[in-house]
Amino acid sequence: xxxxxxxxxxxxxxxxxxxxxxxxxxxxxxxxxxxxxxxxxxxxxxxxxxxxxxxxxxxxxxxxxxxxxxxxxxxxxxxxxxxxxxxxxxxxxxxxxxxxxxxxxxxxxxxxxxxxxxxxxxxxxxxxxxxxxxxxxxxxxxxxxxxxxxxxxxxxxxxxxxxxxxxxxxxxxxxxxxxxxxxxxxxxxxxxxxxxxxxxxxxxxxxxxxxxxxxxxxxxxxxxxxxxxxxxxxxxxxxxxxxxxxxxxxxxxxxxxxxxxxxxxxxxxxxxxxxxxxxxxxxxxxxxxxxxxxxxxxxxxxxxxxxxxxxxxxxxxxxxxxxxxxxxxxxxxxxxxxxxxxxxx
Amino acid sequence: xxxxxxxxxxxxxxxxxxxxxxxxxxxxxxxxxxxxxxxxxxxxxxxxxxxxxxxxxxxxxxxxxxxxxxxxxxxxxxxxxxxxxxxxxxxxxxxxxxxxxxxxxxxxxxxxxxxxxxxxxxxxxxxxxxxxxxxxxxxxxxxxxxxxxxxxxxxxxxxxxxxxxxxxxxxxxxxxxxxxxxxxxxxxxxxxxxxxxxxxxxxxxxxxxxxxxxxxxxxxxxxxxxxxxxxxxxxxxxxxxxxxxxxxxxxxxxxxxxxxxxxxxxxxxxxxxxxxxx
Numbered sequence: 001x002x003x004x005x006x007x008x009x010x011x012x013x014x015x016x017x018x019x020x021x022x023x024x025x026x027x028x029x030x031x032x033x034x035x036x037x038x039x040x041x042x043x044x045x046x047x048x049x050x051x052x053x054x055x056x057x058x059x060x061x062x063x064x065x066x067x068x069x070x071x072x073x074x075x076x077x078x079x080x081x082x083x084x085x086x087x088x089x090x091x092x093x094x095x096x097x098x099x100x101x102x103x104x105x106x107x108x109x110x111x112x113x114x115x116x117x118x119x120x121x122x123x124x125x126x127x128x129x130x131x132x133x134x135x136x137x138x139x140x141x142x143x144x145x146x147x148x149x150x151x152x153x154x155x156x157x158x159x160x161x162x163x164x165x166x167x168x169x170x171x172x173x174x175x176x177x178x179x180x181x182x183x184x185x186x187x188x189x190x191x192x193x194x195x196x197x198x199x200x201x202x203x204x205x206x207x208x209x210x211x212x213x214x215x216x217x218x219x220x221x222x223x224x225x226x227x228x229x230x231x232x233x234x235x236x237x238x239x240x241x242x243x244x245x246x247x248x249x250x251x252x253x254x255x256x257x258x259x260x261x262x263x264x265x266x267x268x269x270x271x272x273x274x275x276x277x278x279x280x281x282x283x284x285x286x287x288x289x290x291x292x293x294x295x296x297x298x299x300x301x302x303x304x305x306x307x308x309x310x311x312x313x314x315x316x317x318x319x320x321x322x323x324x325x326x327x328x329x330x331x332x333x334x335x336x337x338x339x340x341x342x343x344x345x
Numbered sequence: 346x347x348x349x350x351x352x353x354x355x356x357x358x359x360x361x362x363x364x365x366x367x368x369x370x371x372x373x374x375x376x377x378x379x380x381x382x383x384x385x386x387x388x389x390x391x392x393x394x395x396x397x398x399x400x401x402x403x404x405x406x407x408x409x410x411x412x413x414x415x416x417x418x419x420x421x422x423x424x425x426x427x428x429x430x431x432x433x434x435x436x437x438x439x440x441x442x443x444x445x446x447x448x449x450x451x452x453x454x455x456x457x458x459x460x461x462x463x464x465x466x467x468x469x470x471x472x473x474x475x476x477x478x479x480x481x482x483x484x485x486x487x488x489x490x491x492x493x494x495x496x497x498x499x500x501x502x503x504x505x506x507x508x509x510x511x512x513x514x515x516x517x518x519x520x521x522x523x524x525x526x527x528x529x530x531x532x533x534x535x536x537x538x539x540x541x542x543x544x545x546x547x548x549x550x551x552x553x554x555x556x557x558x559x560x561x562x563x564x565x566x567x568x569x570x571x572x573x574x575x576x577x578x579x580x581x582x583x584x585x586x587x588x589x590x591x592x593x594x595x596x597x598x599x600x601x602x603x604x605x606x607x608x609x610x611x612x613x614x615x616x617x618x619x620x621x622x623x
Contacts, residue, residue, distance in 0.1 A: 009496070010495075010496040010499040010500055010503075011492060011496050013499070014492070014495055014496065014499070192484040192485075195483060195484050195485065195486035195491070196483055196484050198486070198495070199473075199478055199482075199483035199484075199486060199491055199494075199495055200469075200470075200472075200473025200474075200476075200478055200483065200494070200495070200498070201473075201478065201480055201483040201484075202483070203466065203469055203470040203473050204470065204473055204474070206459070206461075206462065206466075206470070207459050207470045207471075210459040210460060210461055210462070211457050211458070211459055211460075213420070213457065214453060214457035214458075214459075215459075215470075216440070216441050216442050217418055217419070217420055217441045217442070217445060217451060217453075218442075218445050218450070218451075218471045218474065218534065218535065218538065219442050219445030219446045219471065219474035219475075219538060220442055220470075220474055221440075221442045222442070228480065232480065232484075
């Protein structure tokens with residue numbers, strides 16, 4: 001950190017942008033996402049919008065896994081619950097995106113907490129099975145059956161072309177408006193997650209992750225905090241599901257399979273667990289890599305676009321062998337090198 | 346401490362029950378038994394630790410000391426019929442986290458620190474238990490009290506770290522610290538709860554002479570200046586007799602002697618279990 005800059009208050013030490021260089025970098029970077037959609041191609045704007053949505057979803061996973069140490073295998077189910085709830089709220093009640101998102105988040109958070117109840121007795125892979133059960137029950141049983149249409153509204157549903165923010169007020173109709181709406185929601189959840197991390201609740205989650213027995217003996221209610229982590233994480237993933245429904249404009253159970261859960265794990269691990277910036281970096285890297293890789297294969301080997309998952313997998317393995325702690329750790333090493341430069345110590 | 350061969354006749358009262366009834370003690374238990382299958386780790390133990398008292402619990406390996414501590418703080422439940430009292434309140438049915446919030450702190454023989462975090466975060470984590478925000482104020486941070494609570498927590502934690510001379514290690518991760526410093530962090534973490542009673546499970550185990558000296562200095566200060574009630578498991582009888590006001594000796598899960606250290610160490614049965622010589 002820069003020499004000669006000192007904190008004179010505890011509040012200053014807890015700031016999100018503590019150092020002058022961070023504040024300058026933030027101000028310089030701020031216009032980039034605001035101006036990007038006016039410069040980038042339509043397909044890239046669409047990819048970046050998806051990045052914003054998946055950042056919210058992976059932040060939910062980050063709270064449950066990186067903070068509370070709970071392996072959750074129901075990202076697809078959580079997103080599906082958020083998406084179907086939003087579709088019903090928007091199509092049948094005309095509620096608009098913001099109320100629909102909130103209800104979708106609350107319902108998903110509640111269901112996530114219910115499926116986290118086995119945390120009372122078990123942990124680790126055993127509780128992961130409980131969330132995997134939710135994935136199968138929700139996506140492969142509940143949302144695929146028309147018999148449950150009175151509850152979920154139909155296995156396949158279309159979203160309206162125009163969705164108001166609240167009711168019909170301020171309609172989101174273009175890709176550009178979707179971009180800015182998703183950016184705003186992502187920014188809110190990034191700040192909320194950073195706040196969670198630097199306060200007592202986040203610390204208690206991490207303590208339970210690291211040593212749940214000593215944490216409980218020293219006053220942390222293990223069961224309550226595990227359920228809280230599920231509820232907060234589930235809320236975030238549900239909101240992401242809501243945004244995803246708006247983005248795709250159509251919902252189908254096939255969008256929410258176990259593969260989306262695995263993709264979110266790849267994003268989290270590639271970025272580096274434990275840091276919000278790692279989530280952003282991981283999601284951004286994976287989505288942009290997929291985007292450009294597909295473009296490259298389409299242009300260079302038009303008959304071999306099916307190789308995209310294969311090449312993508314090879315690149316991921318290569319990156320994780322080079323830096324098992326993810327891209328944030330690699331960036332940390334670069335930062336440390338530059339800090340000491342031109343000396344090696 | 347007296348040398349070998351100076352054993353005097355057994356002082357009266359060493360086999361009596363607790364001087365203070367558990368209900369009136371800062372921390373006490375009555376008729377506590379804890380069995381694991383066919384093994385009785387704690388056998389019908391009743392103790393009462395007075396407010397502001399420093400008691401040492403000693404005994405050979407496997408005597409049931411740590412199990413007794415674990416029962417007192419709720420990590421284990423006592424077998425049917427046992428009762429635990431904290432500040433006069435029956436806490437037998439309270440889980441361990443509730444007992445901690447009611448003022449029962451402890452350190453661990455195996456440290457059990459949060460290894461991935463630095464010293465400051467370790468202590469801040471447990472401080473959050475004392476003065477914790479709700480979810481909404483935590484996530485909003487500004488304007489609903491989250492920030493003020495965190496600043497106040499940090500101020501108090503810095504005081505504790507200063508007191509235990511840990512300031513230079515604030516941002517060191519636990520794994521990078523020597524054992525003596527880790528034991529101090531363990532103590533700092535339990536002090537962040539501002540406990541009324543502190544249980545110390547071999548807080549000086551594995552320490553060098555200088556590190557033990559420092560630890561005793563901190564504990565003696567806490568006891569004398571803050572009036573902290575302490576129950577300490579310790580193998581070093583020299584430390585025990587120097588610092589504690591009362592001593593409880595366990596053997597095979599049962600209390601075999603209790604009283605002032607000078608009297609207890611003279612007890613032939615205590616000497617026999619420590620030296621193996623009749």
